[in-house]
Amino acid sequence: MAAPAPTARSWAWLGMLPFTLFALMFLLVPTMFIVVGAFRAEGGGFTLDHVMNLFTPSILAAFSISIRISLASAFLGCVIGFAVACSITVGGLPGWIRGPLLTFSGVASNFAGVPLAFAFLATLGRLGLVTVFLREWFGINIYALGFNLLSFWGLTLTYLFFQIPLMILIVTPALDGLRREWREAAEVLGASRAQYWWMVAFPILWPTLLGTLALLFANAFGAVATAYALTGSSLSIVPIVLFAQIRGDVLQDPHIGYALAFGMIVVTGIGNAFYIWMRSRAERWIK
């Protein structure tokens, strides 16, 4: 292939063709297909019936518990991950902890899905290590106390295993970006540590924190494998309901599936829109 002649400049977009084609075929059009399908009536034409079908108690309950689990795991993941990241960056822990911790975070943030469910079953399931240990050594039966791995808190606790490391991975560079001079300048101007964090550090970190919260939320909201392997279909969170729909709907009306999927996009979309909006407010001072 020869180098392009000078006039080829206007044809530069041709180089984007493979990527554009790929993105259209396997990302954008399938997603749009779902969105359009949610509003298309049986014989063609526009309808709100499918979306209205979402407003039944069982589906609303599924959305509600999904959103609550995602919010809880995203929020706790943010807070705990932030605390750990702080302890290795500005908390004054020895430097050798940092490398292994970040590597481990890389591993754990990708250790999701089915194996993670197994790990938690082996730990906090009815025969799990911790369950048995607490029962035999301390006489505490956590299941008798109302704990259940196949529940809101059980799933949240499991999700945290990949949410916290993801937060650590994202927020550590941001904490490194806090320059020592800012803290020192604030200090020498008479600010207490709390005043420095409140007036300088947090506002600077805000965009990153919000973005990570939105990402963690979407991450938990779309997760199927862990929940499915953990609970089968006994816990009706949205992705599992959709999963069951897709598996069983071949001959049924697929439109409730469209509507469910559309609902999922709307929820993660709202999460991200909220993030973009907050970010534009928080980021006025960035180039």
Place this chain on the structure above:
Amino acid sequence: MAFLDITRLEKFYGTTHVVKDFNLAVEKGEFISFLGPSGCGKTTTLRMVAGFETPSSGSIRIDGRDVVNLRPNQRNIGMVFQAYALFPNLTVAQNIGFGLKVAGRPRAEIDERVREMLGIIHLPELGGRFPFQLSGGQQQRVALARALAIRPKLLLLDEPLSALDAKIRVSLRQEIRAIQKKLGITTIYVTHDQEEALSMSDRIVVMNAGVAEQVGDPFTIYNRPATRFVAGFVGTLNALDAIVTDPATGSITLDGQPIRLNRPIDAAAGASIGLALRPETLALGPRPETDGSLRGTVRDVQFLGSVLRVRVALDGQVVALDSFNTAALRPPAVGDAVEVSFATADVLVSDG
């Protein structure tokens, strides 16, 4: 008692001795520079005054009060950092008002002080901008205003100009000095740039390897350096070796050429001594008013704009000399045999 009194200050990092027996008394309103190469301990000393480092031993008294055990936010000090360190999320006005705000001062007082400070740094229009919208020089002026807004007892500047362009550096150092004089604030200025230190300071502390080698006004530091390090670090210098022939009259030979200094030298005949000569004290060609001269050949000529730097080879050693550039005079050519003249009073003698 002086306004700022540093006595017997020592600092160790592990086993590394970074500041050794540092003593300094600064009067109110004085402008002091710490000058030295990187790693000489000047910044560490400044940070101990600010409270970011704890001295291993010794005392620091500001206005009669020992501050060693006070946290930085209790010392009432203004500080300007090398890399501006403006808070990027706050506007210029909010940056300047930060110190007053954390002190819980009323809004009106903060606004008033911010306006006053913006006037002092000649940026009255820029209060609403964010730091990224300012040039480096403007940012550093805002940083200065922020440090001064809390009316500190002491102003510390840690290489504030080293991140800026050469031109801005010169204009800003005049501005800093003018503001300092106007407010009469006691100031310590850390720099590795001798030109800055010489042009701004009331007194200079030249530091090397944790030791204050010499403390004195710029004139003394430059013309009467106490140690070979000071002589070499401040200004350019010809360092030459000579042999003593008669210590009583100050007769020596330099690459075989006799020179008579007309003052006694503290060395035995036949001993080797070090001489130091500033390039600007040497002149090309014979001069009636000077009493020393050397002969050599021109090794090379550097044209530096207003100044010509000519390097003349003696028998083995080389001396550099500066002369002002004048359009009427052609510079010497390489290989020319020339005579270099100087006043023997300008020759600095150090032993060995």
Place this chain on the structure above:
Amino acid sequence: MKPSRIWAWLALAVGALYFALPLIGTIEFSLRMRRGVYSFDAYRAVLSDPQFRATFSFSVFMALMTIVLGVLVIAPTAYWVRLKLPRWRPIVEFITLLPLVVPPIVLVFGYIRLYNTSSWLPLTGTAGGTNLLLLAGYTVLALPYMYRAVDTGLRTIDVATLTEAAQSLGAGWITIMARIILPNIMVAILSGAFLTFAIVIGEFVLAALLNRPAFGPYLQVLGANRAYEPAALAVITFAITWACMGLIQLVTRLQKHTQVPR
């Protein structure tokens, strides 16, 4: 000791406990297959299962293909955007981030409806077509990580100058891409590749809904029917993930040694 440091240690200790316990629990559980004693029976059972071998090698193959397709689609695009079309950059970045927002299950649902047997492109009609669809889906999942890695790699080299230098020596586009650009961003591509591998190897939703015999669905079925083997498999998967991350660290460190310090 400063109080802040005590808090830091405490935060770290709680974190370590939370992360160590499931791992210890899994390992302990995986060794309990034989009554009364610890043994590697579960591992032996898993490794000798022909289904394990079949699904595992299928997933490894898919992972490798995903890496190849990912590099082919993403590397030239990222290069082209940097070189010629910087204005496309926000759009391309937005698209590469979309997979983090669109849940995988929605994506695969779209595939199933769009490419079913009665559609204009009946990919799901044949095993080969479905594999292709799965491959594309995996590439989409890997898009955010791969693009970021490659783009970071490109940022460290001067793309325009390298290209012009190669052109002035008479190289064509394919030569430039294969001989100049790719070798220079190899480390970035490798770290993206290992991450992709870790994601694809245990992936469940896409494979399950497209009905392909991959490792993820096998894990799930096994988990529903057996007690100890799943724990052993979880340990194995964790080890693979760890190896991938270790390899990323290794190649990054190797690159630092070969690079001239800036």
